[in-house]
Amino acid sequence: MKNQLASIIAEAVLTCVQKGLLPEVQLPPIEIEVPANPEHGDYACNAAMVLASLAKQNPRKIAQAIADNLSDPEKLLEKVDIAGPGFLNFRIRDEFWRKILQDIHEQKEAYGRVNLGQGKKVQVEFVSANPTGPLHIGHARGAVVGDVLSNLLEATGYRVSREYYINDAGNQMNNLGKSVLYRYRELQGEAIDFPDNCYQGDYIKDIAADILRREGKRYLAENEDETVAAFNAVAGSVILEGIKEDLRDFGVVFDCYFSEKELYQEDGVNRLLDALKDQGFIYSDGETLWFRTTAYGDEKDRVVIRKNGDPTYFAADIAYHQNKFFRGFDLLIDIWGADHHGYMPRLWAAIQALGHERNDLKIILVQLVNLLRAGEPVAMSTRSGEFVTLREVLDEVGRDAARYNFLMRRSDSHLDFDLEVAKKQTNENPVFYVQYAHARICSILRTAQERGLALPAFDRIDASLLGEPEEKALIKMMARYPEMIEGAARALEVHRITFYLNDLAGIFHSYYNKNKVVTDDAALSGARLVLVEGVRIVLANALGILGVGAPEKM
RNA sequence: GCGCCUGUAGCUCAGCUGGAUAGAGCAACGGACUUCUAAUCCGUGGGCCGAGAGUUCGAAUCCCUCCAGGCGCACCA
Structure with a gap:
């Protein structure tokens, strides 16, 4: 409907130019909107006002010229008015409105699908939580936003792939393995002073007990580093399975789980850094390797290889995003918690260094969720094990209410989620x-x-x-x-x-x-x-x- | 100190990328079940759009300066 109207207006402007009523101007993007006040018709257009400054003419006069030269062979329009400073107000004939009803009945499930994307391939990356513990309520909002955005893009003509990036390399995972090891020893009577930076949740104890049941106490005698690595792998995969199950019950299913570890295979990260070094984006200060992100507007350059030789998270992330582009996506969308916003400039710098446009990667920030129970805040921390899990929310308030509640605000706005209200059937x-x-x-x-x-x-x-x-x-x-x-x-x-x-x-x-x-x-x-x-x-x-x-x- | 986000009715938030008289839900008050489901509807009240200047035909929306809150500012992820 709107599109039909737009072409009628564009044509009328053209006619006016041909007749000399308007000077030769490029038609700027005009807006057709639904007026707040129904007396202003079904649709209103600001074309005359936009043209006024370009054509150096009175907007109402331009509006009149456009209205006089409208060509409407299908008789779409009931009435055209000129109002206010130069609005064109259109009233559509009832018959055309009723045809919408016909469209709906013919198209059914397909009604509302449009072809904005024209088959472009889009990847939406979301959740991507470390497999160090079950998903909690904070992850849930990002999960729903990512899932629904994917659905929306599919409905508008994009080919969408939903991806979860598993941060399974690095310190956090190492802490996970250690946490399990401590619990494992504890189960065999050893007194452990449990460190603060380890994960305290009960799920860690369950995993330790499970290992003990299956494999006995043989790990006590083994090399600690190797045991941590082994526990780490076991715990990571057990927890990831739990995450997948929770997400499935929440209605979120991914097309692809991408492991950070994969990026390091065949020395991929280092080879990428070498290539970037040849292009001048990477330099060394003798001890560490830096990425020249300031070349694309970041406030300072960023470390990619630490003094101790380990690559940073950022180094892997550059390789990851390059990998995404290699896979043929036309557009990448990352959904992050808003606390990561400071990370955006360096990633945009990185993809530009890789030869892509800044706009090829859209980043959606999802604000943190303020969890309440009957108006009282509920404290949360993954490490201390005090958190309300996605599973608990699902059991308590149900999938539909949980999802809908996360969708009622703009993503970048804070959200109060009250468990008592969300489960009320009122x-x-x-x-x-x-x-x-x-x-x-x-x-x-x-x-x-x-x-x-x-x-x-x-x-x-x-x-x-x-x-x-x-x-x-x-x-x-x-x-x-x-x-x-x-x-x-x-x-x-x-x-x-x-x-x-x-x-x-x-x-x-x-x-x-x-x-x-x-x-x-x-x-x-x-x-x-x-x-x-x-x-x-x-x-x-x-x-x-x-x-x-x-x-x-x- | 620097950067990003937020500031709109008592509360929680929309406001369609600059449009006409700023909206909704909740809360408050008053009404509507002999009815296809009252988990609904109808009505009433409620505003210096954080403040101030600027840009133009026109500003809640854009620019600048403040104020308040949140979040960042790692060789963590």
Whole structure:
């Protein structure tokens, strides 16, 4: 709808130029928006105001010229007004709005899919938590945002790969192995002064006990470094399996788990650094190796090889992102906790040094979650073992409510997650508001069925019977669904979908309370059934992108 | 000290990349179940968009300066 209008306007501007009403100007990007005030029509366009400064003419005069030269062979427009400083306000004929209903019924699950991405390959990397402990509530938000963004991009014509980067090399993993070893010794009566930098959670004890059960106490006699490495590997894989299971139950499934260790195979990291050295991006100060990230705007250069010869996390990350590009992705999206924001400039510098554009890597920051229980903050720390796990949240509040709650704010805004509120089945919990709308429609359809009223095909109804204000509002809202999806994908903002759902469900509930769908009037009932089935399809499609259920009964 | 994010109704937050009279939910108050599900609806009140200057036809939105909060500023990840 919006696109049709845009081309009509662009054509009219062209006509004006040809007639000499406007000077030869490049048409700047114009905006077509839905006005806040319905009296301003269905769509409003700022073309005249944008052109005013370029053409050096009065915007209202330009608007008049455009309006006079609109060519509308399909008779899309009911009315065009010029208002305010030079807005063009368009009212679309009802007949065209009703055609949206036809589109929905023809396209069903596909309604709202657009081809923004044109088959481009995108990789979304998210969660990527160290396998040193179970996922907690903080990881959950990033998991949902990444998963839903992936769904959204798939729905808008991208080919998406979801990837989890396993940080299984480095100090943190070493601490994990040590933690297990200490518990292992402890289980055999040894008094251990458990270090602060080790992981204290009970899951460590379980892993130690398991090793003891399977392999006995043979490790006591072995070399400590080798034992730590072995424990490390065992613990890492046990914990990773647990993470995968939690994510699966949360509705998050990855296409690929990429191990940091892989990057070091065949000396990959060093070979990359050598190549970058040849290009002048790497230099040595005699003890350490530095990456010249300042060449691309970072505030200081960064170490890639430490004094002790070990590569930094950053060194591996450069290799990792190069590897991603090698795999043929046109666009990379990384989803990080907001506490990593200081890391962005150096990674952008790195990919530019590798010959890519800064825009080839988008980074979405997800703010930390403030976990509350009945208004009281819940303290969290992975190392001390005091945290609320994703598993506990799933068990307590359920998948749908948990996911929806994480999607109700912009990613870069702080989020209060209150366990007591999230599990309440009341109107304080917005997920039910939307699901209830879906369930209600299903209930209407069931009732109709029972009374022998089947859902008619679109061409069997008289759509002009849908004249109530809420009916028109519902249709217009549904017409905006593809536009909302496209906008959300363009901006990489998944929260727009929850706000849209809330609005659509709201209009429906209001309609439901005022009007009956199933009545003695067969023609009217048929038209209304087609309408509410359309609403149901749109609700289900949007909920599908969110990975939240669309129940038929509640 | 430097950098990034945030500041909008009592509370939690939207505001479609500069548009018209700034919105929603919760909370408060008053109404609606003989009905296709009251997990719903209808109505009422509530604002110096942190402050100040600037850019232009037009600013919650963009620039600058402050103020407040959060997060970063490693040869950790």
